[in-house]
Amino acid sequence: PPRKVIFSGIQPTGVPHLGNYLGALREWKRLQDEADPATTDLFFCIVDLHALTIPRPGKELRAARQEMLAALLALGIDPAKSTLYFQSDSKLQLTDTASVTDPVARASLKLGLFSYPVLQAADILLHRATHVPVGDDQRQHLEFARECVTNFNHTYCAYPDPNEEPSKAMTEAMLSPPEIILPSASAAKRIMSLTSPDKKMSKSDPSPKSRILLTDDAATIHKKIRGAVTDGLGPVSYDPVNRPGVANLLHIVSALDQKGRDPVTLMKEEGLEGCGMADLKDFVSDRVCEELGPIRERFEIYMRSPWDMRVEIEESAERAQKSAAKNMRLYKKVMG
Ligand code: ADP
Ligand code: NA
Structure with missing residues (x-):
């Protein structure tokens, strides 16, 4: 063949x-x-x-x-x-x-x-x-x-x-x-901007807070995700149409999930449903840091040589x- x-x-x-x-x-x-x-x-x-x-x-x-x-x-x-x-x-x-x-x-x-x-x-x-x-x-x-x-x-x-x-x-x-x-x-088909979740995350967005770079350190990742725009519609639920900011965060952790769970299953099994935004954001930050930490370390070594x-x-x-x-x-x- x-x-x-x-x-x-x-x-x-x-x-x-x-x-x-x-x-x-x-x-x-x-x-x-x-x-x-x-x-x-x-x-x-x-x-x-x-x-x-x-x-x-x-x-x-x-x-x-x-x-x-x-x-x-x-x-x-x-x-x-x-x-x-x-x-x-x-x-x-x-x-x-x-x-x-x-x-x-x-x-x-x-x-x-x-x-x-x-x-x-x-x-x-x-x-x-x-x-x-x-x-x-x-x-x-x-x-x-x-x-x-x-x-x-x-x-x-x-x-x-x-x-x-x-x-x-x-x-x-x-x-x-x-x-x-x-x-x-x-x-992930489309990760959305952290600052305006109706637009896709893009390098062309003038706001650096809108995106997480592969080389962001843990503190920067936490800060950007803590600042992510969500809504005032109460505790965490999955509703991509009315709550795009929250859904985007759940899409990110779902895409990073080792077990490959969809956003709703993951939200329920991890006890995120009904919790406050701060808890969801901490959860997302931790997962992003886990994934990107080793990449950042190797990146820095390469850039030095x-x-x-x-x-x-x-x-x-x-x-x-x-x-x-x-x-x-x-x-x-x-x-x-
Ligand atoms: P940007 O939108 O930042 O200019 P590019 O157009 O250079 O990114 O896209 C490079 C690759 O990354 C393409 O394969 C594109 O489909 C993918 N990609 C870009 N932005 C996103 C996003 N927000 N979510 C998922 N995939 C994306
Ligand atoms: Na582009």
Whole structure:
């Protein structure tokens, strides 16, 4: 059977927040831990070229790249098991594969609207990914990648003359449309902002109190969660529509729960139902600290020795380059 190739990427946005972790990055680690190396390759990419669409001083991007790498290593992405690399390390005509298949009719749309999906599709094609774990918000981008694959196959891997046999290269180059891997049941679909629970937790929120960073220490975590907006509707109950702030806290502990309990079961079994907000918040803080404490410690060690970190992914980056080069040779062959 063909190898399973899992690909996912994240922008070098500095230290990830709890939403990134529970919605995406912890899933990467799970996929890594569950993968059978005999049948599966994993590619996890820090998409620093995508980041160039927002111009900023080189020094800032460098720091953000380093922080994202340190965070991924610290949360358990193991370069011996997963090909962990910077997009700029496999910079072989990255956009070419996707841009050639880009339908002209789309040109009426603003480039910025779809340059991101093109870059993403290029990475997927570059490593011939068969499976792409994405959050719900990314579904459309993957649809675009699947379209690129169909266009590529149609243009280069099928002869117009049905009597003619496709060449060996054509058969080899033929891509299979990447499938979506949706987050597991335990993954948080959407962690909301701590300060305005009607918005998702995001790095773009101007208030730093709205999000917990993977590197926040215990005191900071307690402070942020103690300050989380809830409501004045009395003791703890689970009611996502009328009590989004309380529900968000319960979603967080449910996502972190070792036993994988849903928010209501967890609330009842832990005796949180009917208790005061302060008790709920202490409970949530403790669980978040337990999860993030070891990650923070490893992160700090990595950040103290950026060079070691770079060395740690050297082989992995070479693997990414080799994979890209090999596939590009194949594509160029069929493209003439
Ligand atoms: P941000 O919203 O902070 O800009 P990104 O858009 O860079 O985050 O998202 C990176 C990854 O983290 C994506 O896979 C996205 O689905 C996931 N993610 C981001 N925010 C959340 C959240 N609040 N809850 C769950 N997953 C999230
Ligand atoms: Na975003």
